[in-house]
Amino acid sequence: MEHRKKGRKLKRTASHKRALLSNLSMSLILHKRIKTTLAKAKELRLYVEPLLTKAKKAVQAKDKSPEKYVHFAREIRKFLKDRNAINVLLKEIGPKILERNGGYTRVLKSGFRIGDGGDEAIIELVDFSVAEKPKAEAPKTASETKKTAGTKAPAKKTAKKTEEASEKPAKKPAAKKTVKKTEKSETKETKPVKKTAAKKTPKKKEE
Numbered sequence: 001m002e003h004r005k006k007g008r009k010l011k012r013t014a015s016h017k018r019a020l021l022s023n024l025s026m027s028l029i030l031h032k033r034i035k036t037t038l039a040k041a042k043e044l045r046l047y048v049e050p051l052l053t054k055a056k057k058a059v060q061a062k063d064k065s066p067e068k069y070v071h072f073a074r075e076i077r078k079f080l081k082d083r084n085a086i087n088v089l090l091k092e093i094g095p096k097i098l099e100r101n102g103g104y105t106r107v108l109k110s111g112f113r114i115g116d117g118g119d120e121a122i123i124e125l126v127d128f129s130v131a132e133k134p135k136a137e138a139p140k141t142a143s144e145t146k147k148t149a150g151t152k153a154p155a156k157k158t159a160k161k162t163e164e165a166s167e168k169p170a171k172k173p174a175a176k177k178t179v180k181k182t183e184k185s186e187t188k189e190t191k192p193v194k195k196t197a198a199k200k201t202p203k204k205k206e207e
Contacts, residue, residue: 008043021047026085028105029093032128038119041107045123051076052104055094096127 010017020040025048028034036044058072073090080086097104106129108122 007046008039010039010043022079022081025051026080026082028123028125029080029085029089033122033124035110035120035122037113038107038109038121041121041123045105045107047079049102049104051079051089052093052097053102055089056097058090059094059098093125093128100127 010020012020021044024034024036024040024044028044028048054072054076058069058076061068061072073086076086076089080089104126106124106126108124110120110122112118113120
């Protein structure tokens with residue numbers, strides 16, 4: 001019988017379940033968002049949120065009574081075995097959730113797993129939401145539109161300069177044509193000399 005026993009067994013022994021939830025909570029604290037099955041995500045909320053409350057109380061009592069800060073840090077260390085995760089929880093997450101009274105995590109269903117069809121879900125910290133909506137751009141005022149219109153005018157001048165620069169080099173090929181004509185005229189004058197030389201050679205052979 002399972003009377004007066006809260007939580008899900010997750011088909012594991014007590015020690016295996018405790019180690020699983022400890023590892024999931026460490027990865028959630030370090031990455032702020034993880035993907036797992038729906039049953040594990042719901043069970044993880046019951047395990048992580050008390051740790052987040054202790055971290056918030058530790059931050060509140062850090063300046064007034066350092067003894068309480070040490071006490072809460074040791075209580076967190078009973079559940080989390082990673083020092084890096086403990087430091088992130090106390091120094092980064094704790095100060096950011098001071099104004100929130102519970103409900104530190106959010107569970108989002110993400111469909112079914114391909115292999116066995118199990119329910120998948122995403123669990124994330126509400127104050128560290130990764131999927132943030134892009135900010136809407138504010139409408140431009142009349143002065144801003146005038147400024148943008150004024151900046152477009154120099155672009156036309158530069159376009160005219162480029163057109164003029166492109167037209168100037170087009171006149172250069174005319175000089176090349178004159179050079180080619182002179183070369184052709186020279187070649188025409190030299191051709192008759194070659195013909196006379198060609199006529200003399202056959203006469204020598206006949207002799």
